[in-house]
Amino acid sequence: MKFTRRSAITVVVLFVVSYLFYYFFMRKGITYSWHWYDVPKYLFYYGKRFTDEPAPSWHMGALMLGLVLTLKISVVSIIFAIIIGLIVGIARLSDEPITKFISSCYVELIRGTPLLVQIYIIYFFIGTMLRLSAFAAGAAALSIFEGAYVGEIVRAGIQSIHKGQMEAARSLGMSYSQAMRHIILPQALKRIIPPLAGQFISLIKDSSLVSVIALADLTFRAQQAVAQSLNAFEIYFTAAGLYLVMTFTLSMVTQYVERRMAVSD
Amino acid sequence: MIDAQNVYKTFITPDKRKVEALVDFTLHIDRGEVVVIIGPSGSGKSTFLRCINRLEEIDKGKITVDGQDLHAPKANINKIREEIGMVFQHFNLFPHKTVMENVTLAQEVVRRRSKKEAAEIAEALLKKVGILDKKDVYPSQLSGGQQQRVAIARALAMQPKVMLFDEATSALDPEMIGEVLDVMKTLAREGMTMVVVTHEMGFAREVADRVIFMDAGRVVETGTPEHFFTNPEHERTKLFLSQIL
Numbered sequence: 001m002k003f004t005r006r007s008a009i010t011v012v013v014l015f016v017v018s019y020l021f022y023y024f025f026m027r028k029g030i031t032y033s034w035h036w037y038d039v040p041k042y043l044f045y046y047g048k049r050f051t052d053e054p055a056p057s058w059h060m061g062a063l064m065l066g067l068v069l070t071l072k073i074s075v076v077s078i079i080f081a082i083i084i085g086l087i088v089g090i091a092r093l094s095d096e097p098i099t100k101f102i103s104s105c106y107v108e109l110i111r112g113t114p115l116l117v118q119i120y121i122i123y124f125f126i127g128t129m130l131r132l133s134a135f136a137a138g139a140a141a142l143s144i145f146e147g148a149y150v151g152e153i154v155r156a157g158i159q160s161i162h163k164g165q166m167e168a169a170r171s172l173g174m175s176y177s178q179a180m181r182h183i184i185l186p187q188a189l190k191r192i193i194p195p196l197a198g199q200f201i202s203l204i205k206d207s208s209l210v211s212v213i214a215l216a217d218l219t220f221r222a223q224q225a226v227a228q229s230l231n232a233f234e235i236y237f238t239a240a241g242l243y244l245v246m247t248f249t250l251s252m253v254t255q256y257v258e259r260r261m262a263v264s265d
Numbered sequence: 266m267i268d269a270q271n272v273y274k275t276f277i278t279p280d281k282r283k284v285e286a287l288v289d290f291t292l293h294i295d296r297g298e299v300v301v302i303i304g305p306s307g308s309g310k311s312t313f314l315r316c317i318n319r320l321e322e323i324d325k326g327k328i329t330v331d332g333q334d335l336h337a338p339k340a341n342i343n344k345i346r347e348e349i350g351m352v353f354q355h356f357n358l359f360p361h362k363t364v365m366e367n368v369t370l371a372q373e374v375v376r377r378r379s380k381k382e383a384a385e386i387a388e389a390l391l392k393k394v395g396i397l398d399k400k401d402v403y404p405s406q407l408s409g410g411q412q413q414r415v416a417i418a419r420a421l422a423m424q425p426k427v428m429l430f431d432e433a434t435s436a437l438d439p440e441m442i443g444e445v446l447d448v449m450k451t452l453a454r455e456g457m458t459m460v461v462v463t464h465e466m467g468f469a470r471e472v473a474d475r476v477i478f479m480d481a482g483r484v485v486e487t488g489t490p491e492h493f494f495t496n497p498e499h500e501r502t503k504l505f506l507s508q509i510l
Contacts, residue, residue: 162357164353164355164357165357165359167320167353167357168351168353168357168358168359168416169359169371170320170343170346171318171320171346171349171350171351171420172346172347172370172371172375172419172420172423173343173344173346173347173371173375173376173423174343174371174374174375175343178374178375182370182374183359186361187359187360187361190361263403264360264361264362264363264403264405265360265403265405
């Protein structure tokens with residue numbers, strides 16, 4: 001990458017646009033006094049959690065507790081989304097019409113309805129029938145939703161592998177599943193890491209929707225903190241920053257994995 | 266060793282046209298025989314080769330390899346394929362595996378050989394095809410000729426009874442064809458049963474026990490290389506040979 005005349009023009013345009021934005025919107029502005037000093041206690045604080053605790057000590061604040069729950073539900077959902085996605089992706093490529101039909105229906109049904117509605121259905125309807133906890137219902141909804149997308153990514157990945165690979169493996173006497181496991185999936189996996197990473201970043205962000213079933217995730221805790229402190233800007237900016245830390249870390253990890261897997265190219 | 270009786274195979278092209286790839290195709294190949302199949306493209310020679318290990322299903326007829334009916338409903342195709350090695354035009358090496366792993370993988374998962382045993386067999390074969398020094402590199406770092414020799418070693422590692430070569434030198438740079446043909450010649454001399462689809466007439470002349478000329482899914486003419494290249498009978502054969510020699 002090199003700085004050229006085009007970079008200089010870009011910078012000028014950027015300046016002009018930001019000035020116009022400032023001129024038309026920000027100048028009207030709002031009077032707001034920032035209370036950033038109020039934020040840290042929502043991350044960590046020194047004190048007693050309950051009045052009857054014997055001695056004060058360091059505790060996680062509301063936002064950190066929310067972050068932990070968001071991480072937990074995201075990790076669980078990513079694992080199940082991968083499992084569902086693998087099964088669905090392979091099933092969609094099956095020669096067997098019923099398997100193919102059912103997996104296609106699943107993908108169309110899940111992709112065609114909003115996640116928020118699915119969360120409500122799973123929590124209130126299925127969750128009530130099966131006595132699911134809010135966490136289980138939320139994780140199930142996220143896994144099922146993202147699993148459909150992962151399934152499509154897996155299918156595209158498998159289809160992108162030249163059919164000569166399957167033929168070579170089969171001609172050596174490998175069964176379909178041995179060929180899948182040793183030859184097709186490892187190559188497909190390498191190719192789908194970038195779209196898969198994008199999907200998991202989506203999942204982390206989509207997990208904020210589980211706050212509607214009173215799961216105390218990062219978004220839910222942020223809402224509560226705002227209600228308590230009235231510092232909406234500071235708290236939401238902080239919550240956004242915490243989401244960004246998670247997604248950016250995931251992004252970095254996948255780039256590292258991608259580089260590691262590029263050795264055979 | 267290989268016996269094809271009255272085999273029919275029709276393809277439906279994407280624009281819904283019917284293409285008859287094999288029409289009442291009958292051929293018998295003996296153990297240890299080297300058969301070279303030549304013919305214009307689209308004559309069904311590759312299709313026949315791919316039917317021998319059921320990479321293509323046939324519509325009618327019967328193909329047996331070493332007495333086992335390939336297309337029988339209860340045939341254990343994976344078991345039969347262990348005995349049939351195949352070498353492809355585009356090598357189809359596994360790009361995510363090293364040369365060594367390419368040759369050992371099927372031995373371990375299909376033949377259930379130990380890592381050590383598979384490695385010993387692989388090393389002996391890689392030495393035979395002259396590429397042992399590249400055993401730890403990935404296929405992408407090899408030339409076409411080297412890749413094809415690895416592919417031959419990979420097929421041989423299963424210790425097959427039959428080897429099929431599907432235009433094994435067609436995708437190679439001219440100067441790499443020789444090294445692959447040399448490996449194939451060595452194999453032929455060692456008594457391997459081979460079915461070779463190729464455009465290399467020199468190879469056909471030198472090592473074939475029998476040459477088969479195919480056109481439009483049928484065997485037009487069959488005979489020894491001498492017969493074939495000195496006095497072919499059919500007009501179609503003469504035309505074909507006059508164009509490529």
